[in-house]
Ligand SMILES: Cc1cc2nc3c(=O)[nH]c(=O)nc-3n(C[C@H](O)[C@H](O)[C@H](O)COP(=O)(O)OP(=O)(O)OC[C@H]3O[C@@H](n4cnc5c(N)ncnc54)[C@H](O)[C@@H]3O)c2cc1C
Ligand code: SF4
């Protein structure tokens with residue numbers, strides 16, 4: 001009856017999970033690239049270690065980010081994680097302090113009450129007992145919320161939670177059983193011995209008043225131990241594995257490891273660190289605007305983790321980055337998808353998807369260029385120019401943007417060369433997205449040659465997609481600027497004379513310019529200079545995707561239209577006179593989706609230029625920050 | 633019939649509405665023809681000469697004007713029909729703009745189509761470059777007797793771009809507008825006759841010569857008038873330093889990309905469900921098809937039925953049609969209306 005045999009399941013589980021964690025982390029570590037290994041080693045003995053501890057405390061225990069988004073959900077996570085953490089810490093102290101000897105095995109702390117049934121009758125121990133009961137109550141309140149969330153996700157302000165596998169379910173049940181069984185086990189023991197504090201003591205006393213407490217107690221200690229043991233055993237194969245893995249992820253990230261462009265230990269760690277919290281599901285426009293409910297990042301990661309065939313899921317995403325923005329674990333979801341896409345391309349025919357669905361223009365540009373080289377491009381003549389304007393293929397489909405840019409630059413007296421006026425060579429991004437890196441490199445080299453030879457100080461482009469590639473994949477001396485930045489520069493240095501348009505406008509942050517490149521302020525500064533800028537309910541880093549995304553080659557035009565219409569509706573909620581964007585693709589997409597006038601930021605500025613009837617502004621050579629250095 | 637004369641309201645005074653009004657009045661019904669524009673006639677008012685035989689559009693216009701001259705017909709212009717409602721007992725009420733309400737025994741909806749707004753295909757540069765015009769604008773030039781560039785000079789090469797706003801997923805229009813291919817052929821011939829020194833190119837995806845004598849006209853355009861046909865979709869247009877238009881085309885027959893300079897580019901804008909018709913349909917609860925035109929009760933034998941009793945459809949509010957088919961469809965709507973009114 002008083003046998004301690006019941007602690008065995010707990011012990012087995014605990015040692016199993018400890019050994020497993022060590023082995024698994026070692027394997028992951030061994031598989032890291034040399035440089036990443038170094039990063040991690042250096043990180044372990046430096047600042048990153050402290051940063052990680054702080055982050056673990058704030059995010060993994062307190063769940064600050066979730067708290068900010070949804071306080072109820074945050075409380076639930078916090079009470080479970082932080083509460084349990086405190087219970088372990090103070091339980092260990094308790095065992096050390098009040099137990100027979102120091103340095104006990106973990107089971108003595110976990111089952112302290114069993115080994116010390118009379119403990120806590122008076123003095124300091126009595127106060128300590130109140131504290132331990134408080135902690136238990138704290139955890140139980142979180143558990144209650146978790147149960148409610150499981151059955152009525154809406155009450156917790158969540159649209160949907162992810163589906164569970166059977167191991168998840170058993171792990172969940174054992175997790176749920178841990179604390180109620182501890183409560184009952186302690187209460188029965190306390191009841192039998194007349195000990196315990198406000199929770200265990202009172203509950204124990206009332207239970208003992210009509211039940212044989214001493215006889216019943218061992219059953220609940222068994223249940224408590226079994227629940228713990230089962231949970232530990234199932235941990236590696238259940239969704240709760242994310243809890244220990246997230247700690248590792250935090251260390252790795254703080255040490256400077258990034259996702260890169262191929263699968264690695266780091267991508268695997270990220271895969272296992274996903275808590276299936278479902279935050280990414282609620283923000284995905286594919287789900288709430290287009291009615292596609294199975295491709296969101298939570299499912300993508302889950303498929304990756306369970307090694308399912310997820311080619312279709314991987315392809316069917318706008319690559320808008322909204323989910324990455326909100327993921328509380330900080331998983332680099334965009335790069336992860338790109339890696340998986342490349343994987344897919346390699347396996348079943350590079351251009352299968354691109355060939356079938358890509359925007360005709362891109363498709364033809366890819367098809368036109370079989371595997372041959374682009375050596376014939378090399379002869380391009382290059383004129384010298386300080387400012388080089390590269391419109392981009394997409395912008396050639398919105399000629400009004402080009403016309404507007406020409407007007408603006410002429411009016412500001414900018415001496416520029418229009419690099420792709422007669423049609424240029426693609427920036428290379430579509431080929432990169434299609435997995436044809438070698439061919440993309442050739443285009444990049446060709447364009448780089450022209451840009452270097454021109455001696456340009458500033459390269460201006462009207463397309464956020466080109467902008468991102470120029471900044472990230474080209475090696476250039478010229479400062480790359482999106483035209484919104486360039487116009488802002490012209491305004492700031494006083495080269496542009498602009499009137500004020502009495503119009504209310506709303507600004508849409510294009511994915512590649514905003515989340516993709518972090519340009520939020522310049523466009524707003526430019527717009528506010530010439531018109532009245534309204535706020536949008538979803539803007540800056542949470543801006544919506546227009547639906548036209550080149551990142552998705554499988555989405556039907558009907559679904560795209562739904563996304564575009566929904567985004568346009570959200571943007572024009574306060575009935576602006578004009579919807580302004582800074583990307584030719586967004587412009588084209590929104591034009592089909594709303595009755596509100598859609599313009600590029602360059603068009604808006606061009607409309608604010610003095611009328612041609614006015615005296616022409618005296619031409620002066622622009623001071624256009626020729627001493628600007630470095631990119632962006 | 634006098635005294636108990638039954639009353640039919642017709643929404644839309646285009647070809648379909650006018651023909652239906654004439655046919656009903658002839659049979660002794662009292663008809664109110666409501667047209668939102670200043671004059672009845674619809675799109676026909678803009679056309680110069682008609683395919684397939686190049687007869688002056690004026691002949692058909694005057695036929696229709698005569699048709700609505702009947703004393704049983706009241707024409708109300710400058711007024712739109714905003715809502716139609718059938719009441720138990722058989723009365724149909726019609727709300728007109730300016731908050732007037734009219735009662736009728738039956739209603740024919742003939743609200744026609746809208747031309748696709750070419751600005752929505754920005755890559756063609758309509759509204760941005762001077763010499764990009766639409767097919768209806770070319771008709772207007774024909775009416776004026778002169779086709780010139782914006783600066784008044786004579787063009788030496790003109791391109792006609794087919795399928796602008798039709799058969800195009802990206803603008804949410806998957807349907808074919810049916811009449812633009814043959815309109816392009818007709819206009820190309822007229823251009824060649826008018827200016828023998830000017831080259832004319834048609835850029836098409838498919839030539840859809842579905843009506844009687846259309847194929848013959850197409851043949852004649854090539855054999856007699858040397859109109860050039862290039863199969864391929866124009867991807868974009870720009871202007872060069874000489875202010876000439878430059879278009880990029882993928883010639884899918886020759887299998888190579890092509891660049892061409894043009895003096896004038898004519899966009900063969902297609903047909904879309906009329907906006908005024910859509911508003912009316914939404915307010916009245918009429919069903920719209922996936923192509924957003926009004927969806928008739930049955931595609932084969934109920935092509936004039938609306939699904940609401942006492943309300944019938946006529947003309948291009950249900951799908952793109954030429955004038956011949958519009959007139960037949962209007963007459964069929966009249967037959968359905970009379971059958972309904974007699975059966976009550
Ligand atoms: C470029 C082009 C050239 C063409 N050339 C030819 C040709 O040569 N030969 C040929 O056979 N066909 C030709 N057609 C086709 C021809 O124009 C149509 O078949 C014909 O106009 C259809 O007539 P409708 O009455 O159905 O519509 P519409 O002509 O559109 O008339 C509908 C009328 O309804 C009115 N209306 C709409 N809504 C309301 C409302 N709610 N209340 C009141 N009034 C309303 C409108 O103002 C309009 O006047 C051509 C078409 C195009 C696009
Ligand atoms: S990917 Fe991030 S946001 Fe999505 S379920 Fe996983 S942890 Fe949550």
Ligand code: SF4
Nearest residue numbers: 284317318320321323
């Ligand atoms: S990137 Fe955008 S579309 Fe893709 S899963 Fe995330 S939120 Fe959804």
Ligand code: SF4
Nearest residue numbers: 795798808809812813
């Ligand atoms: S009739 Fe010809 S031009 Fe018009 S939509 Fe059909 S195929 Fe295109």
